[in-house]
Amino acid sequence: MKHKFFVATYGCQMNDYDSKVIESLLVSENYEKASSAEEADILVVNGCAVREHAEKRALGFMSSLKKVKNRKKMMILAGCLANSVRILPKFVDFAVSPTEYRFLPDLIKEKRSKRDLESNGDYTSIKVNQGITLLAPISKGCNNFCSYCIVPFMRGREESFSPESLIGQIKMSMNGSVREILLMGQNVNSYMYRGVDFTHLLSMVLDEFKSLRVRFITSHPKDIHIKLIELMAENKNLCSHLHLPLQSGSNRMLEMMHRQYTYEKFKSIVDEARRIVPSVCVTTDIMTGLPYESDEDFKKTMHAMEELRFDDAFMYRYSARRFTMSRYLEQCDETIALGRLKEMIDLQLKIRREKAQSMLNRSVEVLVENRSARAENEYFGRDLSNRSVIVKSGRVKRGGVYRVKINEVRGITLKGETAEEI
Ligand code: SAH
Ligand code: SF4
Numbered sequence: 001m002k003h004k005f006f007v008a009t010y011g012c013q014m015n016d017y018d019s020k021v022i023e024s025l026l027v028s029e030n031y032e033k034a035s036s037a038e039e040a041d042i043l044v045v046n047g048c049a050v051r052e053h054a055e056k057r058a059l060g061f062m063s064s065l066k067k068v069k070n071r072k073k074m075m076i077l078a079g080c081l082a083n084s085v086r087i088l089p090k091f092v093d094f095a096v097s098p099t100e101y102r103f104l105p106d107l108i109k110e111k112r113s114k115r116d117l118e119s120n121g122d123y124t125s126i127k128v129n130q131g132i133t134l135l136a137p138i139s140k141g142c143n144n145f146c147s148y149c150i151v152p153f154m155r156g157r158e159e160s161f162s163p164e165s166l167i168g169q170i171k172m173s174m175n176g177s178v179r180e181i182l183l184m185g186q187n188v189n190s191y192m193y194r195g196v197d198f199t200h201l202l203s204m205v206l207d208e209f210k211s212l213r214v215r216f217i218t219s220h221p222k223d224i225h226i227k228l229i230e231l232m233a234e235n236k237n238l239c240s241h242l243h244l245p246l247q248s249g250s251n252r253m254l255e256m257m258h259r260q261y262t263y264e265k266f267k268s269i270v271d272e273a274r275r276i277v278p279s280v281c282v283t284t285d286i287m288t289g290l291p292y293e294s295d296e297d298f299k300k301t302m303h304a305m306e307e308l309r310f311d312d313a314f315m316y317r318y319s320a321r322r323f324t325m326s327r328y329l330e331q332c333d334e335t336i337a338l339g340r341l342k343e344m345i346d347l348q349l350k351i352r353r354e355k356a357q358s359m360l361n362r363s364v365e366v367l368v369e370n371r372s373a374r375a376e377n378e379y380f381g382r383d384l385s386n387r388s389v390i391v392k393s394g395r396v397k398r399g400g401v402y403r404v405k406i407n408e409v410r411g412i413t414l415k416g417e418t419a420e421e422i
Contacts, residue, residue: 002032006040007078010058011048013184013217014155015079017128017135019046021101022078024129029105037065042074042108047081049150052319055081066091074108080154084322098140098155102126127172132369132399134178134212136170137161138201142186144220146247147258147325148290148318151186158186160193163204170209179367179399180213180239181205188216189223199227206235213367215239215386221246222260224269229276240277241386244269245285249304250297253290256326263304270308281311281385288344289318289337291329298340305347311355311387313348317341352412359406359414364389365422366404368396378415390415 005026009019022044023033034040043065047058058081069075074093077085082095093111096104128135141156142149161169170181183205185191191198198216206214219228219242232238244266248254251262273280286305288298305313317337320327364383372378372390379391379398391404396418404416 002030003041004032004034004039005042005044006034006037007044007046008037008058008061009046009079010054010061010081011046011079012050013135013182014137014186015046015048017137017184018079018098018101019044020128020130020135021126022046022104024127025101025104027129028127038068041072042076043069044076044078045081046079047077048079049081049084049154049321051316052321055084059085062089062092074111076104076108080151083154084150126169128169130173130175130178132177132179132367134170134173134181135184136166136181137184138166138188138191138198139185143190144187144260145258145325147256148287148321150321150324153323155186158190160191162193163196163201166201167204167208170205177399178212179401180215181209183214183216184218185216186218187220187223188218189220189225189228197225199225199231202228202231202238206231206237210237213237213239213384215241217243219244221266221269226272226276229273229280232273232280233277236384239384239386240280241283242273242280243283243285246301246304246308246310247285247287248290248293248297249301250293251300253293253297253301256292257290258325263300267304267308279385281387282308283312283314283386284308284310285314285316286344287316287318288340289332289334291318291326291331293332293337293340302343302347305344305351309351309355310348311385312352313344315341315344315348349412356409356412356414359387360409361406363403363405363419364416365401366391366416366418367401368398370398387414391418392416393418396421 007019007022009015037043045058045062048054069091077092077095082097139160141158142152143158145152189198214237221244232240246266249263270282366381366383366389368379368381370380372380379396381389381391383389401422402418403420404418406414406416408415
C-alpha cells in the first residue's frame with residue numbers, strides 16, 4: 001500500500017511553490033496525496049516566518065495536528081519557518097528548509113533532519129506539478145537586509161538561476177492546463193546572470209512561450225528599470241501589473257528600513273509606469289508600527305496612499321523578527337500600531353471601491369482560473385492587469401480567456417458577462 005502525505009501551506013507565493021516542489025517530489029517517489037491530515041502517514045506543515053502572525057498560524061495548525069499524530073505518522077516542518085524555529089516541538093520528527101527539499105525523500109526514509117543550510121537550493125532541475133499558473137522562481141534568497149526583514153536569514157543569499165535552466169524547468173513542468181507563467185523572486189529586478197538582466201530574461205521567456213501570459217513578482221523600487229515598463233507597453237502577453245512595495249511614505253522611515261529609495265523616487269516610477277502603460281495596475285505592501293514611527297511619519301504614509309491611489313495593497317503591522325536589526329530598537333506601542341493599521345485599511349478600501357466603480361461598463365480580457373465557491377455558474381479569473389473578476393456564465397471553462405464586460409460592481413468586487421472567447 002502506498003504511503004500518503006498531506007501538505008498544509010501558510011505564507012506567500014514562494015511557500016505555495018515550495019509546497020508544489022514537496023508534493024511533486026513525493027509523488028515521483030510513489031507517495032500518494034491524501035485528502036486530509038487524518039488519512040496521511042506524512043504530515044508536512046510548510047510555514048512562513050516573515051511575520052509573527054503568519055508564524056503563529058502555521059505553528060498553531062501544527063499543534064492542532066497533535067491529536068491526529070501517532071507513532072506511525074511522521075510530522076515535518078518545512079518552508080522558511082523551518083530555519084526560524086530553533087527548538088522543534090517534541091511531536092515534530094524533523095525540519096526541512098527550502099534549500100534541502102531535494103533530500104526530502106531520503107530524509108523521510110531516515111527520519112532525520114539534514115540541517116544543511118549551505119546546500120544550494122536550486123529548484124530548477126525538479127519537475128514540478130503545475131496548474132493554470134506555472135510558478136517559476138528566477139532566483140532565490142535576498143541580499144537587501146531591510147532592517148525589519150527575516151527573509152535574507154531564512155532563504156539565504158540571492159542567487160539568480162541561469163536563463164537556460166529556468167526555461168528548461170518551465171518546459172519540463174509544462175502541461176496542457178498551463179496558461180500563464182508567474183516569474184518569482186524576492187527582488188526580480190536585481191536578477192543578473194552573466195550579463196542577462198531581468199528585462200532581457202523576460203524577453204527570452206516571452207519569446208519562448210508566445211501563447212502564454214507572463215507575470216512577475218516582486219519588484220523592488222531601488223532596482224526597477226524603465227526598460228521593463230517599455231517592454232510591458234510593447235508586449236501584450238506581459239501583464240500590465242507592477243507589485244511595487246512602498247513600505248512607508250516617510251523618507252525618514254525608508255532610511256531606517258534600509259530600503260534605498262525615497263518617496264519621490266518611488267512616486268516618479270509609478271508616474272512613469274502609468275504614463276507609459278496607462279492600463280497598468282500598481283499594487284504594494286505597506287507596514288506600520290515600526291520602531292520610532294511617529295504620527296508625522298504615519299501621516300506621510302497616508303498622504304502617499306492618497307496621492308498614489310494603489311490598485312491594491314497588502315498592509316501589515318510590523319512585528320519584531322529574529323536576527324533582524326530593528327528587533328533591537330524600542331518597539332512601537334501596540335495599540336497605536338493597530339489604530340494606524342485600521343486607518344490605512346479603511347483608506348485603501350475607500351480607494352479600491354472608487355477604482356472598482358470606475359471599471360463599470362469596461363471590457364477586460366479574463367483568464368478563468370476556478371469555479372467560484374460562492375455561487376453556481378460563477379467563475380473567478382484575472383484580467384491582464386491582474387484584477388480579480390467574477391464571470392457570470394455557465395458556459396466558460398477553466399483555463400479559457402474571455403472578453404468580459406463589467407456590468408456589476410459590489411464594493412470592491414467586479415462582476416461581468418462573457419462576450420466571446422479569445
Ligand atoms: N521582497 C519583497 C517582500 C517580501 S516579504 C520586497 O522587498 O518588497 C513581504 C512583505 O512582508 C514585505 O513587503 C513587508 O511589507 C512585509 N514584512 C516583512 N517583514 C515584516 C515584519 N517584520 N513585520 C511585518 N511585515 C513584514
Ligand atoms: Fe525582505 Fe527587503 Fe529582501 Fe524584500 S528586499 S525580502 S523586504 S530584505
